[in-house]
Amino acid sequence: xxxxxxxxxxxxxxxxxxxxxxxxxxxxxxxxxxxxxxxxxxxxxxxxxxxxxxxxxxxxxxxxxxxxxxxxxxxxxxxxxxxxxxxxxxxxxxxxxxxxxxxxxxxxxxxxxxxxxxxxxxx
Numbered sequence: 001x002x003x004x005x006x007x008x009x010x011x012x013x014x015x016x017x018x019x020x021x022x023x024x025x026x027x028x029x030x031x032x033x034x035x036x037x038x039x040x041x042x043x044x045x046x047x048x049x050x051x052x053x054x055x056x057x058x059x060x061x062x063x064x065x066x067x068x069x070x071x072x073x074x075x076x077x078x079x080x081x082x083x084x085x086x087x088x089x090x091x092x093x094x095x096x097x098x099x100x101x102x103x104x105x106x107x108x109x110x111x112x113x114x115x116x117x118x119x120x121x122x123x
Contacts, residue, residue: 003086004079006118007100007108013038016045016067020052023066036099036106037070043099043106045070076101079108087115 012030014023014037027033027049034048047070052061055069076099077086086098090112100108 001083001118002079003077003081003083003100003110004108006083006114007079007110008114009108011036011099011106011109013106014047014066015039016065016070018066020055020061020064020066020069023047024052024061034097036074036109037066038106042104043074043076043101045072046074046097046099047071048096074099078102083110083115083118086110087112090115 012026012032012035014026014035016037016039023035026035034046034051036043037045037047045066047066051069051071052064055064059068075089075093075095077089079100079102089098090096097109097111099106100110
């Protein structure tokens with residue numbers, strides 16, 4: 001199975017300059033725990049709840065922007081990557097979501113939950 005078959009195509013993204021308070025609201029609104037960070041149409045990072053919590057050790061949510069806490073070493077794959085390979089990457093790298101990139105643009109995202117749901121539906 002290819003990742004394109006189970007990825008979420010409606011990807012919520014954010015900009016590096018957004019305040020963390022806005023991001024927390026987006027997490028709640030979209031019922032997500034992380035999202036790609038995009039600037040000028042290009043993936044520049046990823047942010048999740050744990051990144052925000054780490055940032056709050058040294059500053060307040062009103063003081064911090066996405067750029068202050070985002071992870072810039074982003075693992076991503078193409079839509080044609082196999083789900084098994086993506087699952088292995090998640091386990092090996094201890095990550096919960098992987099953006100799907102095509103022609104330098106974010107076209108989807110896959111989470112551990114997406115993979116578990118696909119496995120449950122197959123069996």
